[in-house]
Amino acid sequence: MPRVGLEVKAVSASKGATPGLGxxxxxxxxxxxDVSVCIGCKACEVACKEWNDLxxxxxxxFTGSYQTLPDLEYNFWQLIKFNEVQRxxxxxxxxxxxxxxxCEDPGCLRACPAPxxxxxxxxxxxxxxxENCIGxxxxxxxxxxxxxxISPTTGKVYKCTLCSDRVAAGLEPACVKACPTNAISFGxxxxxxxxxxxxxxxxxxxxxxxxxxxxxxxxxxxHVVYVLPYGDAPDIYGLPQNPRVTFVNLWKGPLKWLGNTxxxxxxxxxxxxxxxxxxxxANGKGSGAAAGEKVQ
Amino acid sequence: xxxxxxxxxxxxxxxxxxxxxVVAVSFLYLLLTGLALFSPPFYWLAGLLGGGPxxxxxxxxxxVVFFAALVVMLLLWARDMKLEPHDREWLRHLRDYAxxxxxxxPESGRFNAGQKLLFYLQFLAGVLLLASGVVLWFPLSFGxxxxxxxxxxxxxxxxxxMGALILHVYMGVFVIRGSWEAITRxxxxxxxxxxxxxxxxxxxxxxxxxxxxxxxxxxxx
Numbered sequence: 001m002p003r004v005g006l007e008v009k010a011v012s013a014s015k016g017a018t019p020g021l022g023x024x025x026x027x028x029x030x031x032x033x034d035v036s037v038c039i040g041c042k043a044c045e046v047a048c049k050e051w052n053d054l055x056x057x058x059x060x061x062f063t064g065s066y067q068t069l070p071d072l073e074y075n076f077w078q079l080i081k082f083n084e085v086q087r088x089x090x091x092x093x094x095x096x097x098x099x100x101x102x103c104e105d106p107g108c109l110r111a112c113p114a115p116x117x118x119x120x121x122x123x124x125x126x127x128x129x130x131e132n133c134i135g136x137x138x139x140x141x142x143x144x145x146x147x148x149x150i151s152p153t154t155g156k157v158y159k160c161t162l163c164s165d166r167v168a169a170g171l172e173p174a175c176v177k178a179c180p181t182n183a184i185s186f187g188x189x190x191x192x193x194x195x196x197x198x199x200x201x202x203x204x205x206x207x208x209x210x211x212x213x214x215x216x217x218x219x220x221x222x223h224v225v226y227v228l229p230y231g232d233a234p235d236i237y238g239l240p241q242n243p244r245v246t247f248v249n250l251w252k253g254p255l256k257w258l259g260n261t262x263x264x265x266x267x268x269x270x271x272x273x274x275x276x277x278x279x280x281x282a283n284g285k286g287s288g289a290a291a292g293e294k295v296q
Numbered sequence: 297x298x299x300x301x302x303x304x305x306x307x308x309x310x311x312x313x314x315x316x317x318v319v320a321v322s323f324l325y326l327l328l329t330g331l332a333l334f335s336p337p338f339y340w341l342a343g344l345l346g347g348g349p350x351x352x353x354x355x356x357x358x359x360v361v362f363f364a365a366l367v368v369m370l371l372l373w374a375r376d377m378k379l380e381p382h383d384r385e386w387l388r389h390l391r392d393y394a395x396x397x398x399x400x401x402p403e404s405g406r407f408n409a410g411q412k413l414l415f416y417l418q419f420l421a422g423v424l425l426l427a428s429g430v431v432l433w434f435p436l437s438f439g440x441x442x443x444x445x446x447x448x449x450x451x452x453x454x455x456x457x458m459g460a461l462i463l464h465v466y467m468g469v470f471v472i473r474g475s476w477e478a479i480t481r482x483x484x485x486x487x488x489x490x491x492x493x494x495x496x497x498x499x500x501x502x503x504x505x506x507x508x509x510x511x512x513x514x515x516x517x
Contacts, residue, residue, distance in 0.1 A: 013336035113333045114348050134348030136333060140435045141443040150436075155349065247444035255451045256335055262455050263331075266462035270470070277396045279473050282491035 005168030007122040012112035028124040029167060030192035031176065031184060033097050034199055034227040035237060036208075038183040040080055040095040042068060047178030048078045048099075051163060072098070074151040077160040078175060081238040087230060096226075096237040097175070097184065100147045100160035102126045104220030107245035110252060111142025124189065124223040125164045130156040144219060144243035162223065192225065199227045218244040304483040305500060315369050316479055322362035323461065329355045330454055356433045363426045370419060376406040377416070382495070383409035396471075403494030417460050424453035 007023055045068055048054070054075040063070070066082045078099035085092050106126045109118040117132040118139065128139075128148070135155040139148045148157045163173035171177075172186040185195060196213045203211035212231020215221050228234060234241055308316070329351040332342040342348045370377075385402045386393070386409040392400040393410065407415070428446035431438045438446075468475040474488045489497035 013339060015336070113336060113339065115336060115339060132348075134342075134352045136348075136352045137432075137435045138333075138447075141432075141440070141447060146440070155353075247447055251447055251451060255448065255455070259334065259451065259455045259458070262459040263462075266459050270462060270466035273394075273466070274470055277394075277471075279471055280396055280398065280491075281473050282485070282488045 005123075005170070006125075006164060008119055009122040009124075010106075010109060010120040011116055012109045012118035013115040023122045026123065026188050028122075028189040029162075029186065029223065030124065030189040031102075031162060031173060031186050031224045032192040032196050032227070033224065034183050034185070034196075035094065035096050036183075036199075036203060036211075036227060036229050037181045038080070038095045038097060039181055040066060040082065041180060042080055043178040043180060044097055044175035044184060045076075045078060045080060047174040048160070049076070051166070051174035052077065052161070072147060072149055072159075074149040074158045077158065083236060083238060085236045087233075087236065092230070092236065094237045096239070098238060099175075099224065100126065100162070101145050101219070102160075102162055102223035103144075104222065105245065107142035107144055107219065107248050108139035108148055109142075110245060110248045111138040113138060121164065123167065125162045125167065126223075127161050127164050128157055128159060130154070130158070133157055142245065142248050144240060144245060189223070196225055196227050200231070203227070203229050214239060216240075216243050218242050304485055305489055305497070306482055307478040307484045307489070308482045310482065312372055313479060313482055315365055315372060318365040319362060319369055322358050322365065323457070325358050326355060326362055327454075327458060327461065329358075334451065334454070356429060359426065359429050363422055366419060366422045373407075373415070377412050379409070379412055380405065383412060386410070387413075398491060404492075404496070405499075406493055406496040408493065414460050414464060418457055418464075421453040421457035421460070424449055425457065428453065 005024060049056075054077070057069060057073055057076055060069065067080065069076055069079060072079055078097060081094070081096045081098050083094045083096070085094065102125055104124065106118070106120060109120055109126060112118045113136060114132050114134045117129055117134065118126065119129060120126045133156040135150060135157065137148070137150055137157060139157055140146075140150070148159045150157050163171070163175075166173060176184045176186040185192060187195075193213070193215070196215075200211045200213055208229040210232040211227070211229050214226035214228050214231065214234055214237075226234075226237070226239070228237055228239075230236060325345075328341045329345055331338040332340075332345070332348075332351060333355065339348075342351050345351050346354075382402055382404070386404055389401040390410070392398070393408075428450040431443055431446035432450060435443050468479065472492060474484050478484045478488075486497070489500065
């Protein structure tokens with residue numbers, strides 16, 4: 001599967017499958033979201049739906065929030081979360097563009113039982129391949145960010161692709177292109193991480209002493225990173241403090257080992273027991289008499 | 297077939313046999329599809345059974361059928377599965393039983409202590425599999441911690457049930473000759489009943505002399 005721009009790094013439910021040979025000259029890509037300059041205009045939401053041809057969502061009752069929808073949906077891959085929180089005695093209104101984080105160690109891909117349903121490209125993008133998806137939603141639990149969503153009509157799971165089709169063609173993701181304040185940047189990973197670090201320094205100089213880059217280590221880093229003014233409390237932005245894929249590791253490690261031992265050990269034990277002790281006959285003809293008893 | 301004095305006694309009624317096989321077939325399906333979903337090296341089983349999306353659809357549905365049949369089974373056998381003081385004695389001779397020295401093992405009732413414990417293990421596994429399975433079925437209706445725990449519980453319970461199944465099938469099909477006949481046609485020879493379930497056989501005698509052919513195939517015909 002040689003695909004320029006979408007060289008494959010990892011495939012779900014496939015051991016060591018790396019069909020792609022080359023690595024992109026650009027290396028890994030990263031999307032940087034600087035929440036401190038987001039104005040909540042939702043141009044990115046619109047651009048995402050437009051580029052990806054996502055059908056409109058049904059109208060919801062108004063809940064008093066600026067947020068478009070309560071949560072991500074199978075046809076709504078990125079959402080600006082509007083949160084009002086108290087911090088140091090004053091109101092903080094956080095606007096956080098939320099979507100798939102494109103983890104370096106993706107829990108969804110590790111949990112997926114269907115070969116080829118989730119791929120990780122060498123450029124870091126994690127993509128769902130719906131034609132191979134079986135709709136089990138293991139990825140929903142495998143994802144520490146609660147991102148994948150199943151479509152009730154197709155029974156397949158969908159999420160942000162980081163516009164892998166655009167990236168393969170050398171374009172930036174649709175949301176990046178649409179952003180009027182440059183709150184979203186896209187580029188090679190070293191460049192984006194350096195830009196994030198620089199912005200954090202600026203914010204600190206401006207008095208946001210806890211400003212930090214959100215690039216959680218528990219999932220090996222993410223290919224969507226944030227600049228957070230209150231970097232010590234990612235939860236006020238609706239981001240988990242320390243996302244991990246512990247349970248998938250437990251499942252794919254010790255539990256699998258235990259299952260194999262019981263299955264193959266059990267069968268082997270039974271075969272050996274049969275060789276050693278054999279069957280027990282107690283069913284001869286005229287059995288009642290043979291058992292030394294005359295019955296009816 | 298020549299009619300003679302019956303040498304066989306009824307061990308499992310028609311209802312018991314049907315329920316057993318509903319449990320057995322559904323469990324086998326759940327095991328094979330579950331293995332496909334559990335571990336990629338077994339994913340070929342999915343292709344064998346209709347493909348990934350098909351087994352993903354049916355696995356939970358069959359799971360509900362399995363559990364319902366398991367509950368009926370418990371109701372049918374609750375009395376016979378009750379653990380008695382003599383079961384403790386039987387378990388002390390587990391080594392003799394495993395080595396085929398059944399004459400050294402205390403007599404058992406309709407089910408021996410091993411069968412009873414295996415049944416309870418399977419039933420407990422069934423309860424855990426259902427509870428955790430519902431969470432895996434509708435993941436977005438439950439919290440993250442519950443979902444993650446359900447994966448672990450589902451895997452552990454399935455592993456236990458699989459181990460128990462291997463033992464059960466091995467004993468029933470390969471070791472205790474006559475068991476297959478018992479769970480399909482319903483009958484065992486008197487000698488079989490005496491050798492493997494002596495207490496049950498002796499309780500049975502008055503009943504069977506009252507109506508020796510109750511439930512026999514030829515009697516039904």
